Amino acid sequence: MIKVILMLIFFICSGTGGEIAVTYGMKRIGEPESFRPRALLRFLWRAVRSGWVWFALPLLAASFYSLLILLSWAPISLVIPASAANYIVGVLGAKYILKEEVTARRWLGVGMVFLGVILVLATG
Amino acid sequence: MSHEHRLRFKTMFMVLLMVVCASAGDLLLKRGMSQMGAVHITVPGLWQAFLSTLQNPTIWLGILFLIGYTLSYMTAVSWADYSYVMPAGAFGYALQTVLAVLILREVVVAKRWAGVALIVLGVLLVGQTKPSTTGAAQAMP
Numbered sequence: 001m002i003k004v005i006l007m008l009i010f011f012i013c014s015g016t017g018g019e020i021a022v023t024y025g026m027k028r029i030g031e032p033e034s035f036r037p038r039a040l041l042r043f044l045w046r047a048v049r050s051g052w053v054w055f056a057l058p059l060l061a062a063s064f065y066s067l068l069i070l071l072s073w074a075p076i077s078l079v080i081p082a083s084a085a086n087y088i089v090g091v092l093g094a095k096y097i098l099k100e101e102v103t104a105r106r107w108l109g110v111g112m113v114f115l116g117v118i119l120v121l122a123t124g
Numbered sequence: 125m126s127h128e129h130r131l132r133f134k135t136m137f138m139v140l141l142m143v144v145c146a147s148a149g150d151l152l153l154k155r156g157m158s159q160m161g162a163v164h165i166t167v168p169g170l171w172q173a174f175l176s177t178l179q180n181p182t183i184w185l186g187i188l189f190l191i192g193y194t195l196s197y198m199t200a201v202s203w204a205d206y207s208y209v210m211p212a213g214a215f216g217y218a219l220q221t222v223l224a225v226l227i228l229r230e231v232v233v234a235k236r237w238a239g240v241a242l243i244v245l246g247v248l249l250v251g252q253t254k255p256s257t258t259g260a261a262q263a264m265p
Contacts, residue, residue, distance in 0.1 A: 003165075068177060069165075071150075072157040077224035077232050077240075080150055081217050084243045087250045109249025112242050119239030 001124050004074050008082055008121075011066040016089040018059030020097055025052025078124050085117045131203070138200035139212045145193035146213075147220050151227060152186030210251035214244050 029050055032043035047053050070079045091110050094100040157163075159182065163173040177183050200209045221240050224230040 065174070068153060068157055068183070069163045069173070071154045072160060072163045072173070075224065075230045076150060076154040076228060077221045077230045077236065079154075080220045080224075081236075081240045081243050084217055084247055087247055091250060105252060106250050109246045109251075112246030112249065114246075116239045116242030116244075116246055119242065120236050121239075123233050123236040123239070 001121070004070065004078075004124060005121060007066055007070050007073070008079075008085065011063055011070060011083065012086045012089050014059045014066065015063035016086050016093055018056045018063055019090070020093045021052050021056035021059065023098065025050045025056065028052065074124060078120055081120045082117050084113050087113050088117075135200060135204045135208065138196050138204075139209060141196040142193055142200060142209075143212050143216055143219060145189045145196060146216055147223055149186045149189030149193055150220060151223060152182050152189060154224075154228065156180045156182035156186060207252060211248060214247035214251065217247065218244050 026047070029043070029046045033039045067079070067083070088110050091102055091106060095102045156177070160173065160176045160180065163169060197209070218240055221232060221237070225232055
């Protein structure tokens with residue numbers, strides 16, 4: 001079980017790290033000027049040249065691969081609910097890295113997800 | 125059909141598509157990985173698993189469904205509010221557990237159901253938020 005928990009932590013940290021890097025990178029790049037093909041190509045080119053996107057891609061790939069490994073080890077009724085722990089890391093990342101505001105209600109949600117994940121893992 | 129009815133129907137359809145794609149994708153990944161057996165955390169073990177996943181049609185079909193999920197999600201939030209679309213994601217955790225029991229014949233004990241229920245409620249609470257609290261609508265310097 002400890003193997004599953006460690007892989008779950010890796011899955012969530014790499015996935016959330018990748019998503020935060022994409023969000024940060026895309027906010028620096030800005031929105032496409034329009035949805036015409038030429039503007040979209042320019043937007044894509046800016047994304048390709050952004051270091052943040054290249055930092056994010058291997059993290060997202062590692063996250064997907066670790067999901068596959070998890071599914072080879074544990075039942076899906078454990079892996080998928082436990083993967084909701086990414087909301088905990090996501091809110092922490094949003095608060096401390098992206099400097100977003102987090103309301104009391106969201107913290108309550110984070111606490112419930114945490115308890116739920118602990119319960120699910122305890123059945124493994 | 126009025127504009128509002130059309131919008132509601134369009135959104136419901138997209139949300140349904142999201143849920144179907146996400147559930148089918150994850151179930152197919154699980155089935156594919158079960159066909160391959162447990163992955164060993166060694167360099168040859170990981171490499172062998174990587175090559176096997178590339179050759180496994182069930183895994184590719186799962187990936188295709190997950191791409192479908194991403195596309196339908198992006199399409200839905202392009203007109204609908206995130207807070208309208210998000211509950212589907214939360215209930216997805218419950219639905220996938222139900223499907224795991226019905227389709228993959230997994231055994232889910234009461235404690236796990238309780239955990240899943242807490243997760244669904246928690247995710248619903250986390251999702252209740254304003255779409256932008258940082259005001260970063262324009263490009264950062």
